[in-house]
Amino acid sequence: MAAAPSMTGRTANMMIVALLFGLLIHRASQSAVAEGSGSSCNIHAATWPGPPPFRECRLQYYVQVFVGNPSLNQNLLPPLNESFSGSFGHGELFAFNATEGPEQTSSRVGSVRGFTIDSAYKASDIIDLIEVELISYDDGNYKGTIQIQGEIRAISPNEVAIVGGTGSFRGARGFGLIERVLLDGPYRRFHHDLHFIY
Ligand SMILES: *[C@@H]1O[C@H](CO)[C@@H](O)[C@H](O)[C@H]1NC(C)=O
Numbered sequence: 001m002a003a004a005p006s007m008t009g010r011t012a013n014m015m016i017v018a019l020l021f022g023l024l025i026h027r028a029s030q031s032a033v034a035e036g037s038g039s040s041c042n043i044h045a046a047t048w049p050g051p052p053p054f055r056e057c058r059l060q061y062y063v064q065v066f067v068g069n070p071s072l073n074q075n076l077l078p079p080l081n082e083s084f085s086g087s088f089g090h091g092e093l094f095a096f097n098a099t100e101g102p103e104q105t106s107s108r109v110g111s112v113r114g115f116t117i118d119s120a121y122k123a124s125d126i127i128d129l130i131e132v133e134l135i136s137y138d139d140g141n142y143k144g145t146i147q148i149q150g151e152i153r154a155i156s157p158n159e160v161a162i163v164g165g166t167g168s169f170r171g172a173r174g175f176g177l178i179e180r181v182l183l184d185g186p187y188r189r190f191h192h193d194l195h196f197i198y
């Protein structure tokens with residue numbers, strides 16, 4: 001049992017070393033977190049070259065849609081099995097103009113491109129699309145892209161998530177409300193009301 005005290009001593013030493021090492025790692029990770037978080041990074045991002053950063057809370061525009069126009073491809077993907085699961089799997093691809101005001105003749109502020117996939121499995125009459133959308137925005141001052149993802153259902157407004165951006169919208173986060181405000185034959189008009197959370 002003579003070895004027992006020295007073993008204990010060595011174990012204790014090792015424990016102290018491990019504790020100190022753990023503390024060092026803990027402190028290092030704390031300072032790493034401090035450097036990598038907080039609003040200071042947003043300010044840093046804003047100093048990168050490029051268009052002025054968009055720092056307003058809200059951005060609104062209108063999307064002009066013409067069904068039958070090549071800018072809307074409704075046959076990107078066929079439904080997987082129409083008789084069994086309705087339009088599940090059906091995909092559409094689109095590239096629309098975004099305007100500042102509701103009228104088609106209102107000044108163009110960019111394009112809205114993306115796709116939808118029907119994800120309403122076995123629901124014959126429910127529209128439930130997954131939408132992935134890229135807004136290329138340029139109003140002469142702010143310029144960049146805003147990435148949007150969300151669920152589109154028949155009942156509007158639909159709420160989507162702003163998941164990122166580039167240019168004036170670097171690091172964009174928030175949500176958007178998409179509402180159809182006009183349905184006139186093949187012509188549809190949508191209002192996009194984006195809210196940014198920094
Ligand atoms: C569609 O689904 C039904 C039911 O499972 C099946 O009997 C049929 O073969 C499927 N059709 C195709 C084209 O896969």
Ligand SMILES: *[C@@H]1O[C@H](CO)[C@@H](O)[C@H](O)[C@H]1NC(C)=O
Binds near residue numbers: 097108
């Ligand atoms: C978008 O607007 C331009 C003119 O500003 C026009 O030439 C183009 O056809 C429009 N695109 C769509 C998809 O309506």
